Amino acid sequence: MDLPGPIHEILMLFGGFVLLLGGLGVVLLTNPIYSAFSLGLVLVCISLFYFLLNSYFVAVAQLLIYVGAINVLIIFAVMFVNGSEWSKDKNYWTIGDGFTSLVCITIVFSLMTTIPDTSWYGILWTTRSNQIVEQGLINNVQQIGIHLATDFYLPFELISIILLVSLIGAITMARQ
């Protein structure tokens, strides 16, 4: 998004901070309805990041599909399942939890040392050099539409078939 520098920075920092807290809240909150709402917060922050990264169509699709459909579906499922069994779910810390947290912290630190060491700008120059400068008047949404109708036509159709099959499967499993 073409914002002036400080506003861009402030929005990025705010989104990142809320995303850190929301990610912790998804895992650590004991009641699943709270973690579902926290997931909604995380999804809205990711949509803010998509807006800041110039991909407006994906941002709006994220807001509509993730926050509007998937999160609402998860909240409905949490409310549909009997609430009394959440409370007796004691939060004891087993040795598996400790081992898993150790593995995950190892993944985080190894990737965080790998990412600054990689020379991204070398890749950037090699990709920019052989990219044809097709400076058109087309904006992002038209570009995505053109790609979906030409290059990615077969995956698009396959996605529609997958959605149809999963819809039928969900209905038949839920209505017995």
Place this chain on the structure above:
Amino acid sequence: MMFEHVLFLSVYLFSIGIYGLITSRNMVRALICLELILNSINLNLVTFSDLFDSRQLKGDIFAIFVIALAAAEAAIGLSILSSIHRNRKSTRINQSNLLNN
């Protein structure tokens, strides 16, 4: 803020999703953490699409495909959850042994 910070956030979301997916004893929470993992992948795709491929935007198209697959996966997973809850009156992961007997 550099794009590397967005990659750091994506790494954080991915690992916290893995942690929740392994340690959760509750099926709804496992599905929620799966959504976190898919979102971190989408964040990576959109970041690299903005950085390397800002003309053609193929990463955005893959992100849209991932979002559609996540919607299908959430619908299937939650209908399986309601079916298990109807048969077993419980949604604990370690108690769902319907295929066992």
